[in-house]
Amino acid sequence: MGSPSAAASWKQLVLSSIQSNSHLNHSSFLQIASVASNGRPSNRTVVFRGFQDDGHKIQINTDSRTHIDDLKHCPFAEICWYFTNIWEQFRIGGQVDVIDGTNSDPFKLQQRERSWFACSLKSMMQYLAPAPWLLFASEQQPTETPTLDSFMSSVGVFCLLVLNLGQVDYLNLKSNERLIFTAGQDGSGETHWSVEKVNP
């Protein structure tokens, strides 16, 4: 069935699951799958950084030295977010906008800068560390010596991912219910959501 409130409805389910798990530090951790340039799947844990501008796009921070090559090869991703305590799973698929420091859109650069300053100092430090997956050298130093100045603007490898959602598959294993929310566009290009109840 088509429904103007379907978008509000899936987002309400996500927010409600976050709320009822807010006492658990790890409730903001989710797994994001992408497709590597060799065509094989890739999967990793990331942190949910909120909905962009209180809308319906999901924000994730990452290091451009990690899975960005995957996303350049295939811009689609699927999040799997399982709330273990309440037995609820969200599988959220969509297209990813990769926003690094070279982006030509001033608005997107501003979003990226805002995400940078929302990071903890510990998170910021990670982006100054030696490149992930390169052979570890016990003597190596961080690529930049962190000073207060280092953090006054976002570092080059800091990357904001914005997931433009195409489908939300909500599974509740307690009530044994499954809802599929699907995004579509109407004649004027506006996104609208429809929802179907399917077998779990």
Add this chain to the structure above:
Amino acid sequence: MGSPSAAASWKQLVLSSIQSNSHLNHSSFLQIASVASNGRPSNRTVVFRGFQDDGHKIQINTDSRTHIDDLKHCPFAEICWYFTNIWEQFRIGGQVDVIDGTNSDPFKLQQRERSWFACSLKSMMQYLAPAPWLLFASEQQPTETPTLDSFMSSVGVFCLLVLNLGQVDYLNLKSNERLIFTAGQDGSGETHWSVEKVNP
């Protein structure tokens, strides 16, 4: 560096993480990514069903009406297994052997049968339920009426997935260490593992 004990070593890390999280019901839940036939990534939560015959292959049960089409299209998968309490992540990639009731290998059929009888009654019931993702009909009945006989042999849609591991990426966010274990074959076709310490 090449090392004969590298396989033992990554498996020991997995077993140790399982052990230290055994008080948490959800510690056996992991996310498995595959590539759908449209080339997009797919991601879902499944349950770790142990190592096959105490070896190095990972077993997962699934319903052939779910992501098996993905695996027929692209037989590779990547598991992401995050142990939230101890801050340890395993990303485990490899090729998946899909064993359903039509498999021609008697040994594999035996493995599948063994996995079936290791299921709880509740798990078994799921395989008798109406097909996942089909439109929910409030009046529908299970496709088979479960009787004791129903469970005396595995049902048709029950599927054993066996992941033949190619790489294990172990990340410890407490000690800030990352190890990459890679499988290779020697001249006689035996699998051997090498391990490298890389930047986290």
